[in-house]
Amino acid sequence: MAEVTTREKEEESSCKHNPLSPQSARDLVASVDVFLFDCDGVIWKGDKLIEGVPQALQSLRSMGKKLVFVTNNSTKSRRQYAKKFLALGIDVSEDEIFSSSFAAAMFLKLNNFPHGKKVYVVGEEGILEELEFAGFIGLGGPEDGKRNIVLKSGFQFEYDKSVGAVIVGLDKYINYYKLQYATLCIRENPGCLFIATNRDATGNLTESQEWPGAGCIVAAVCGSTQKEPILVGKPSTFMMKFLVERFQIDTSKMCMVGDRLDTDILFGKNSGCKTLLVLSGCTSLPALQDPSNNIYPDYYTSNVSDVVELSKL
């Protein structure tokens, strides 16, 4: 009896963790029209391309597959991302990029955010640029990175009462001034929205190390306001609405390829896509197989290039 239980457990376990095989790679390529790729840890790490990725993307394009790059990294706008791709030798158009900075601006647009209201940004240039493209007035961001606070008697922190939304993303120039500004707007300005680009705990800002992600900065604002944000990046399905509308393709014909279980894979699963975990980023095989994990991709493999290489075998 004990033996059966062990075998059952092994079967259950192996069923949850399927390495991509030549057969499943061929099935995947045949059944998927749109490949959605996360960027950090999938296409590149920091400023270094992951081996074999450009060739794999080129092969998929030549097979007629649509490619879309869905990134939670809000530090760049779509325009800035297209430049980064080009600098790394990959030809990607702005229309193929869905960043959480763009998602934040689109959320305001779709929700008819009044153009007379302003948006305070705890984050970097990408969010401010997407706000500008969408016709909104953004405050804060990098400009407030060097502000200091002098806490003397009678000091009154001034903030703009016309701020109707605060957008929080990764901010490498986070300081107490910005935290107080965001906190006062969310707590004191009636109806002020609190929007998080994403809540990734960490990210591969350099190729050799992980760094605190937007989840760190967002948590700080949750900590001071005791409020929860509206999430527009992965794993929320907000960006998927755009994708489905743009490509007019059912999500069952899409495959989300990512390196994070709690954002990429969950986003894919929440949306009804096929899912492929690549181990080239922040998730290791032991982490995938750890009993505490309860998010399982359809398949896992070491690197994006395996999709093409395995399907040729």
Added chain:
Amino acid sequence: MAEVTTREKEEESSCKHNPLSPQSARDLVASVDVFLFDCDGVIWKGDKLIEGVPQALQSLRSMGKKLVFVTNNSTKSRRQYAKKFLALGIDVSEDEIFSSSFAAAMFLKLNNFPHGKKVYVVGEEGILEELEFAGFIGLGGPEDGKRNIVLKSGFQFEYDKSVGAVIVGLDKYINYYKLQYATLCIRENPGCLFIATNRDATGNLTESQEWPGAGCIVAAVCGSTQKEPILVGKPSTFMMKFLVERFQIDTSKMCMVGDRLDTDILFGKNSGCKTLLVLSGCTSLPALQDPSNNIYPDYYTSNVSDVVELSKL
């Protein structure tokens, strides 16, 4: 039937919210040997004394009551707090002060933290000073407040592998460098402790405004590490162990006087003390009576001085 229900609700409600009366003030003074006071919002706001407080403290002392100041504010050490009291014209000895900076150092001492290990501080001078008094080696704090990060290819963030504990408290000089340092120690150094002085969402850093509290900074580190800290300040009962041992008085003979429901009043209740909420700080009467609140002090009143004034009526 509906009428009865309404009356029952009213009775239940009034039972939960008892304003301090002349009779209850006399009972309180008669039955309590040790008054525990929170400081920010109770004794002072920023650098301004709250009206009538020095006289009230003097009166309680002259009645033979012991006074203890239990503060979650970790930016000062006990020595620095005694100086602040003196500067405001109140004579308080270091032994009467229990700050969360002191509690953090005492936690390490009681848990036999190895003296060869170091402690990284995301916080201010008070924590570093208490660590030094307790014989531990602290790193970080104000010194790291001006550090910048240049994220270039190949950059490796260096951190001390002998850090065995990270203490996080209020830090008005919070930056990305400190967040990465703390995150790496907690994630990478085997067995590294993650200690929070407290988790107050906000605090009265100036007399006219609330500012993000330690809860904001602690949440950021929780967000990047995805770990929960050991809490040594209120409402955890860690500080109470010291108090009971020091004064050899049963907690039923103590009264916790504070302005925060989720720290001060909860701390008092968790420890078996009597509790008095003063409305001179961050909690308003509507907030106390809000249906979403489920923490009720034994009594509430506007100001510490009421305890003495009412008991004379």
